[in-house]
Amino acid sequence: MQDHLSRTFAALSDPTRRAMLARLSRGEANVSDLAQPFLKNMSLPAVTKHLKVLENAGLINKGRNAQYRPCRLNGVPLREAVDWMEQYRFAWEEQLDRLGEYLKAKTTGGSHGRKR
Amino acid sequence: MQDHLSRTFAALSDPTRRAMLARLSRGEANVSDLAQPFLKNMSLPAVTKHLKVLENAGLINKGRNAQYRPCRLNGVPLREAVDWMEQYRFAWEEQLDRLGEYLKAKTTGGSHGRKR
16 A cells, blocks of 8 residues: 555646646635636546545545535645655755856856866 | 656655655765665665666766766755645645644634533
């Protein structure tokens, strides 16, 4: 069985699912409103499957009202995913700083070095 | 073809690959040192496949030294992934705040309501 964090990242690894989460970040929506923009490019079962992946990862909750069934963004798994990444932020920021320094030296100071 | 961000999240959706990135956040390592701790539970081809996924997602770079081949963490895709999530942070933080308020009300004030 897939662990929690793996399920979250797997759910985020698709542009349709990320677009659905982006839509829900602006407020709750029922399933048909949420599905609507995607039905131009894919079938209803394909859209439903994406929603199911988000729901199984706990990224969206469906309301209990049988008629309306609003979907809402659930922040808990997103925060867990960011927390995991933040643990290593110091390492990647350091690496990005080194890369920045290197590129700066290459574009500004690099030609001096060669001319000497 | 999978987009950049989808490839990053897909690469992160596995505990072995996350453990490899965690190891590299402490400094570069060659392929065999990086593979070593995982060979207790999986075959060398399986470990190599995980490394390939990380490399294809641009999360690790391999050095050019033919003898040593050090692997290094590449921060660019990680920062892009965090940036994507941060866009919606306000929405999920708000939702988490509401959830916190609800739980607080339920545990502290909920019983008063019923007693009145």
